[in-house]
């Protein structure tokens with residue numbers, strides 16, 4: 001049942017026939033229908049329930065058509081979910097150590113987490129907001145996933161060859177981020193924009209100097225396709241005014257070369273609740289209009305290449321004055337504290353979700369470009385940035401409802417906007433600027449995502465409502481409730497609610513859904529490969545070459561793992577020795593993973609077939625420590641063990 005059953009409504013008999021996998025007989029009655037009807041009655045299922053089940057059920061052994069990469073919120077991880085089944089496939093450890101994958105427990109992955117240090121501190125959590133897949137010509141290419149850490153201004157690179165985090169870059173300029181990690185249409189750059197303004201480089205300045213010293217910043221991280229890493233040395237940044245920059249999106253096709261960033265709090269409110277001053281929330285909601293930042297990044301790139309950037313903490317930053325004079329940044333009014341900004345698939349228009357305003361505003365890139373080229377500005381802001389007239393820059397507005405946030409698109413010219421306060425998905429025609437249908441969701445939807453949604457050619461099959469509250473949807477699990485992802489079919493005349501999926505590890509923000517056949521992950525590593533260096537590890541070992549080498553108080557152990565033993569399986573060292581284990585999994589068959597742990601040492605590795613890992617620790621406490629495999633790999637898994645013996649220092 002690969003194809004969708006029917007476009008419009010389908011009757012009970014047909015449903016039952018489908019459920020039974022038997023063609024409908026001439027008379028309409030079929031043998032098994034009674035039992036399906038009984039089942040429906042016994043379980044209290046409606047026809048709509050059964051239809052939703054048929055549209056999403058993926059039988060054992062069959063695969064999902066789509067893969068969703070979802071932010072794991074405060075967990076610092078990324079969820080990998082199959083759709084339409086909404087089955088959880090994997091949690092990828094990104095900013096937070098992940099023991100199953102042996103990420104952050106003594107192996108080579110520790111160095112990746114080290115890269116995420118800020119101000120010299122190891123940060124043990126992150127708030128993952130916006131996963132973004134790499135693109136080629138505006139299409140997801142399935143190579144790499146980028147995710148930001150809103151809490152600590154960091155960007156991570158997940159390699160989709162093995163679904164592992166390979167790099168975390170710590171933004172040295174900002175203290176928090178939000179508008180990220182959006183990619184340009186060929187992934188030349190991964191864009192990360194600050195959220196809460198602060199002095200660039202995280203220096204001290206009193207709040208009284210907010211307007212003079214506090215700034216926003218947009219970092220253009222250069223992505224290198226050959227190494228599959230961000231190259232900080234080729235990256236640069238734009239100084240922004242201290243308006244609180246929010247979401248952002250990169251232009252595509254017609255608007256390639258441009259970036260659009262929302263803002264709120266152009267009032268530059270700083271709070272002061274203890275002194276009886278209004279909190280930021282009310283100070284920031286005074287003006288009727290905030291500013292959409294329209295950025296000509298290709299021009300900025302040139303100015304940086306011409307040496308116009310000023311280095312701050314090792315990153316070349318284009319000063320606001322240069323951006324103003326060269327018209328790199330242009331502002332346009334946008335209604336009251338907006339939230340999402342989303343470029344349409346054709347790249348011609350930019351949709352801004354009103355949040356405190358009931359509209360989605362549709363800006364025309366063509367109009368904006370003409371006004372900028374003709375230097376037809378209505379004024380300048382306090383920082384000298386030119387401002388375009390709002391009414392001249394838009395095509396129109398669609399009345400959406402209470403609290404429009406984010407917008408995604410289908411293949412038929414429709415937009416789907418998440419409407420937070422109303423708890424609905426609003427489907428509307430971009431051309432007509434008219435709402436077509438509203439689908440209630442449970443409850444308080446934040447982001448919304450669509451199949452192939454951020455590409456130049458969305459699929460128009462599904463959207464997922466990412467709801468902040470679940471109230472009565474799931475069994476109670478204490479006062480902290482799971483978030484609720486709701487899968488909605490959009491390929492028919494009407495939207496259909498298909499499935500709920502509780503997310504119990506954090507508050508996800510955004511996610512992207514890619515066609516599963518675009519992903520080509522490897523099944524095993526070439527023998528001895530270290531995934532973090534991308535080739536055979538210099539310390540990789542083959543069967544028969546295992547050895548223990550002592551040099552002074554450093555003990556190097558060249559080990560192998562294969563069903564169901566480690567060689568060597570007895571390691572004796574002296575108290576105070578530095579122990580370096582170099583372990584190669586000699587297995588070459590699919591899914592034949594061994595784990596490796598040593599009691600009391602916080603060491604836990606995942607050795608997928610062929611993979612090599614290095615572990616270094618100081619044997620500081622004399623004793624006898626079992627070391628063993630932690631994946632049930634064979635009938636003799638429990639026997640896959642040995643001992644680390646630490647001899648007390650001779651007195």
Ligand code: CUK
Pocket residue numbers: 129130178247339405406446447508509510
């Ligand atoms: S934000 Cu969370 S619902 Cu960080 Cu993209 Cu809008």
Ligand code: CUA
Pocket residue numbers: 563564593594595629630631632633634637638640
């Ligand atoms: Cu190897 Cu269990």
